[in-house]
Amino acid sequence: HHSFWFAQPKNYSEGLQEDKKIRNCIKNYIQKNRKKSSNRKIESDSSSEVITHIEIQKEIDTIRVIIHIGFPNLLKKKGAIEELEKDIQKEVNSVNQRLNIAIEKVKEPYRQPTILAEYIAFQLKNRVSFRKAMKKAIELTKKADIKGVKIKIAGRLGGKEIARAECIKKGRLPLQTIRAKIDYCCYPIRTIY
Numbered sequence: 001h002h003s004f005w006f007a008q009p010k011n012y013s014e015g016l017q018e019d020k021k022i023r024n025c026i027k028n029y030i031q032k033n034r035k036k037s038s039n040r041k042i043e044s045d046s047s048s049e050v051i052t053h054i055e056i057q058k059e060i061d062t063i064r065v066i067i068h069i070g071f072p073n074l075l076k077k078k079g080a081i082e083e084l085e086k087d088i089q090k091e092v093n094s095v096n097q098r099l100n101i102a103i104e105k106v107k108e109p110y111r112q113p114t115i116l117a118e119y120i121a122f123q124l125k126n127r128v129s130f131r132k133a134m135k136k137a138i139e140l141t142k143k144a145d146i147k148g149v150k151i152k153i154a155g156r157l158g159g160k161e162i163a164r165a166e167c168i169k170k171g172r173l174p175l176q177t178i179r180a181k182i183d184y185c186c187y188p189i190r191t192i193y
Contacts, residue, residue: 001019001023001053001056002053002054002055002056003019003055003056003057003058004055004056004057004058005056005057005058005059015058018092019056021091021092022054022056022063022065022088022091022092023054023056025084025087025088025091026051026054026065026067026084026088027051029083029084029087030051033080050069050070050071050109050112050114050115050118051067051068051069051070051114052068052069052070052106052109052112052114052115053068054066054067054068055067055068061096061097061098062097062098062099062100063092063097063098063099063100064100064102065088065099065100065101065102066102066103066104067101067102067103067104068104068106069103069104069105069106070105070106070109070112070114070115071105071109072103072105081101081103084101085099085101088101108144108145109144110140110141110143110144111141111144111146111183112183113183113184113185114185114187116137116140116141116149116151116185117185117186117187118187119133119136119137119140120133120134120137120151120153120187121187121189123136124153124189124191125189125191127192129158130153130157130158130166131166131168134151134153134166134168135168137149137151138151138168138170141170142170146171147171147172148169148170148171148172148173149169149170149171149173150167150168150169150170150173151167151168152165152166152167153165153166153167154166155191155193156191156193159192159193
């Protein structure tokens, strides 16, 4: 987790639980608003609101939350950040601390594995062929100038009776090299099968 704060050993667990509450509150808010926007048939991008990570910086009197997001569509609306701040204030119950929320757009969104995983999940939910979704995700990574990618999908692929796993690799992926910077994401999705 991306948390930057210091606490005495007896207060550490409370700070950790507070971080977890803040992260859960933000994710729930975005999911709730995504459902509302899809019900209203607003233009919905395939990966409209994907959080790559949430950074929490705590000081004596302020909690600064930086949300790194792929495509900030919903949080650009007027009053969205204020509403999110109120939700987090209720959840955390910090009377003597101010809360600052900042949204930072990820420069190259298709470099992030969470965004790619959500993209593939969205395609599978819309009943696109799993091979087609995997190949399209690899094409998106080519545009982001990534050295290598490996995508593995497991489950009842294509609605077959027996579950199996399919894997596609492209480029270099040195898993044994410790110095290699490799990002990873596991994303479960419930389809009709």
